[in-house]
Amino acid sequence: MTLPIAPPISPMLAKSVPEIPAPDSVPGGLHFEPKWDGFRCILFKDGDAVELAGRSESITRYFPEMVDAARAKLPKRIVLDGELVIAANDRLDFDSLQLRIHPAKSRVDMLSKEIPASYVAFDVLALGDKSLMAVPLGERRIALEEAFTKVTPPFHLTPVTVDAKIAADWFSVFEGAGLDGLMAKPLADPYQPGKRALFKVKHERTADCVLAGYRVHKSGEGVGSLLLGLYDGDGRLHHVGVASSFTTARRVELAEELKPLVTDLSEHPWNPENADSSGSRRPGMVNRWNAKKNMDFVALRPEVVVEVAYDQLQGDRFRHTARFRRWRPDRDPATCSYDQLERPVAYDLADVLTTGTAR
Numbered sequence: 198m199t200l201p202i203a204p205p206i207s208p209m210l211a212k213s214v215p216e217i218p219a220p221d222s223v224p225g226g227l228h229f230e231p232k233w234d235g236f237r238c239i240l241f242k243d244g245d246a247v248e249l250a251g252r253s254e255s256i257t258r259y260f261p262e263m264v265d266a267a268r269a270k271l272p273k274r275i276v277l278d279g280e281l282v283i284a285a286n287d288r289l290d291f292d293s294l295q296l297r298i299h300p301a302k303s304r305v306d307m308l309s310k311e312i313p314a315s316y317v318a319f320d321v322l323a324l325g326d327k328s329l330m331a332v333p334l335g336e337r338r339i340a341l342e343e344a345f346t347k348v349t350p351p352f353h354l355t356p357v358t359v360d361a362k363i364a365a366d367w368f369s370v371f372e373g374a375g376l377d378g379l380m381a382k383p384l385a386d387p388y389q390p391g392k393r394a395l396f397k398v399k400h401e402r403t404a405d406c407v408l409a410g411y412r413v414h415k416s417g418e419g420v421g422s423l424l425l426g427l428y429d430g431d432g433r434l435h436h437v438g439v440a441s442s443f444t445t446a447r448r449v450e451l452a453e454e455l456k457p458l459v460t461d462l463s464e465h466p467w468n469p470e471n472a473d474s475s476g477s478r479r480p481g482m483v484n485r486w487n488a489k490k491n492m493d494f495v496a497l498r499p500e501v502v503v504e505v506a507y508d509q510l511q512g513d514r515f516r517h518t519a520r521f522r523r524w525r526p527d528r529d530p531a532t533c534s535y536d537q538l539e540r541p542v543a544y545d546l547a548d549v550l551t552t553g554t555a556r
Contacts, residue, residue: 198243201328202276204250207391208237209278209320211380214396217368218381220359225333225385228357229364231371231549232378232397233317234289234516235282240316242267242275249281256281259297262309263316266351272344278320278388279355283312287545289375291511315351317550319380322388335384356552359384367552372400373544377509377516399508402539403522407434407530408501409467410494411455419448420455424494425505425519426466428534434466435535438515440505458497465496502528510538 220227236256240263241248247264249257257264260281271277283293293312299305321341322330329337338357345354358364368379378399386394406425414421422441426434443451462468505519513535 198241198246198248200241200243200274200276201323201326202330204239204241204248204255206239206250206276206322208239208252209389209395210391210393211395211397212393214381214398217361217364217379217398218396220361223383223385225335225383226359227381227396228334228338228359228384229361229367230319230355230357230380230382231367231376232380232399233280233282233319233355234291234375234377235280235294235317238279238281238316239322240267240271240275240277240279240318242271242273244273256298258302259299259305260309260314261306262313263351266316270348270352272324272348274323274325275321275344276323277316277318277341278322279316279318281314281316283314284375284546285312287374287543287547289546291375291516313351315353317353317355318345319355319357320388330388330390333385333387334382337388338384353550356549368398368400370544371549372509372541374546374549376549401506401508403504403506404519404538405502405504405525405528405533406437406519407499407533408455408458408497408503409434409436409465409499410497411451412439412494413452414448418452419443419445420451421448422518423451423503423521425503425515426499426533427538428531430534434499435513436467437513438507438519440503440519440521442518442520455495455497458500460496460498462496466499467496499530502526502530502533510540 218227237252239250245268247267248255249260249263283290285293297308318341321337321344324340324344329340342354364379378397381396406427408423409426410424412421420443422439424436425438425440427437428434502525504522504525506522507515507519509516
């Protein structure tokens, strides 16, 4: 490639803030965008040469349909920052996106046809022979819109607004299409690779979950993550996620505190020998991304309730690692069921992609 900038480039990052910042809270102002739930991807195109750069490695070979589409639909020489996503049933489907990362070329080719990806662009870093990385975001956005004048799906332009009321509405309703929050970006800033110069606001809710086990920390000492469960309507305990991020000292303390609850797996609801055809989720299975990863866990009698914070659901589980909030000795584990979880009202993903620019 002979582009003015070349891979690898670390993407510009964001720091979490508790609420939507005011548009004039930084010099030069902010604009707001939906926060897409996919694979971050800097796309390089120089004629027929196309590179899809993920956060840590090239992901080009996993998305051959995007390479073909980039050759056919994008300007001849361009570098974009955006998100690879997959839609299913009018919402983003991160599980399907994860399936695309597979070592077998035959499966990659098959999935590229069965569950093709799309690309949502939110920045342009180079166009033709000119690098735009030193140009303020406000000007880069204009250049991006002009470059996308004739671009068609599977490439999309993320909507933006400088109106905080519109942004708040997006934050609320777009979750129903599988998006997981809002981005706020300083309009006067250049592109700053690897720096947390952007802001993100994510949904946060709490749930009372059954503590049903833990995994030992990778150091070999203490609790690495708590395994969380919820009951369905038929009384089956499903594994819904984990809570982690404890200090070194707290990990060791937790292991001691939980010793009285340790039980044999044969007497536990997640005993694999008691598996049925119900589809209930249990930990301890082989990791589909890393067959050598140790997925063993210490089984605990499901007698303790823990309150955790989570951002969103992916199917019947927490999309990301939950955050420990407190113990709930006042709660009966049998009452910790799925019906306590708030599910967003459905929103058509196509309506997000056609929202356009609201300045």
